[in-house]
């Protein structure tokens with residue numbers, strides 16, 4: 001076919017479609033390739049999106065029918081042992097009105113499809129069920145298009161945007177991004193559990209349309225560096241657990257068994273009781289942070305979103321970084337067209353924008369956080385167990401004085417973790433996020 005386009009985008013996830021929105025209607029002939037049957041078909045999870053980043057691309061996203069599940073009004077943090085745990089929650093009136101849709105849940109199958117649909121009126125061509133198998137390059141190595149798995153499906157383009165996510169082999173195959181190191185990715189499994197809307201409102205103590213996110217760490221990941229989440233959708237809960245891939249390899253824990261054990265935890269089971277499993281999925285998460293980011297631009301190409309490892313593992317923010325990096329890439333591509341220069345120099349506006357944004361600032365700030373978690377497995381073993389022991393001891397009324405209980409607790413703590421180690425843990429932890 002060898003059809004000529006101005007821009008070819010690989011992947012119709014938040015990064016690719018955000019770029020398409022910005023390029024649309026500017027006379028830049030753009031094609032998006034998506035390997036799924038439709039955008040979102042391969043991203044079936046429910047997840048949290050952020051209104052600020054979406055509004056910069058589609059200011060009237062609500063009026064245009066964005067398929068919002070629930071507006072998040074409360075964020076919970078749980079630190080769990082196998083038998084119990086601590087809960088900290090923050091709810092604020094501002095998230096109901098002034099900061100409405102600061103964060104909200106969506107089903108990705110519906111959201112991605114809707115988001116891509118909106119680009120049609122801007123003249124963008126989204127071609128589904130098509131895998132980009134490689135990149136076309138000229139004799140000097142400049143990227144000049146893509147090869148697809150369609151018969152005669154090569155497409156020439158002046159710029160290619162790789163927005164193909166973390167699970168794609170393409171970036172690695174082309175040599176633009178090394179195969180992710182097992183330390184830099186987590187494997188997450190997710191179950192979407194259907195429950196009546198009113199029952200979710202009751203169990204999470206929210207009004208209709210309001211939602212809660214729960215982020216969980218502790219013994220639930222069976223000693224591995226990992227995290228679990230429970231997100232409320234309109235009439236379902238997304239229950240997800242994941243851990244560092246290198247830990248999975250060492251421990252031989254089966255991800256689905258870990259998810260089943262999470263669902264049986266005394267703090268989780270009452271929330272999901274009576275629900276029906278609707279979707280089960282597994283996906284990688286790009287957790288390597290700043291030090292795992294590959295070169296994000298070159299002659300004739302840019303890399304955005306998860307494919308560029310742009311994910312904030314501490315705050316679980318990836319969709320916002322994908323949308324904003326997609327927008328930045330498109331803005332830089334528009335500049336390159338103005339200059340008629342599609343080399344890495346002509347596309348330099350992309351890295352400049354990223355460097356000047358919250359994306360690189362945040363990723364730099366937390367660059368030591370992944371190493372901290374991997375080097376302190378006691379965060380997922382001894383500490384949650386001791387925390388629960390201390391609370392259980394203090395809350396058990398059994399005729400033993402509180403002073404004696406305090407002594408018992410300190411003795412148990414000192415037996416398992418020295419004061420020096422505790423100080424090092426706090427220092428290292430603070431140093432990795434400050």
Ligand SMILES: Cc1cc2nc3c(=O)[nH]c(=O)nc-3n(C[C@H](O)[C@H](O)[C@H](O)COP(=O)(O)OP(=O)(O)OC[C@H]3O[C@@H](n4cnc5c(N)ncnc54)[C@H](O)[C@@H]3O)c2cc1C
Pocket residue numbers: 010011012013014015016033034035036039040042043045046047048049130131132133163164165166167168169170188189190240283284285304305306307311316317318319320322
């Ligand atoms: C279980 C889980 C829960 C998460 N929860 C949250 C959350 O609550 N909030 C949040 O902000 N982030 C969350 N994330 C992260 C978030 O999903 C990602 O950061 C975000 O989806 C990245 O968007 P993207 O467009 O870069 O990549 P993706 O969404 O992965 O999209 C890439 C697209 O490219 C397509 N593709 C790949 N290769 C090819 C190819 N060769 N040819 C054609 N098409 C191709 C794929 O099918 C896919 O549609 C979560 C991730 C996981 C795994």
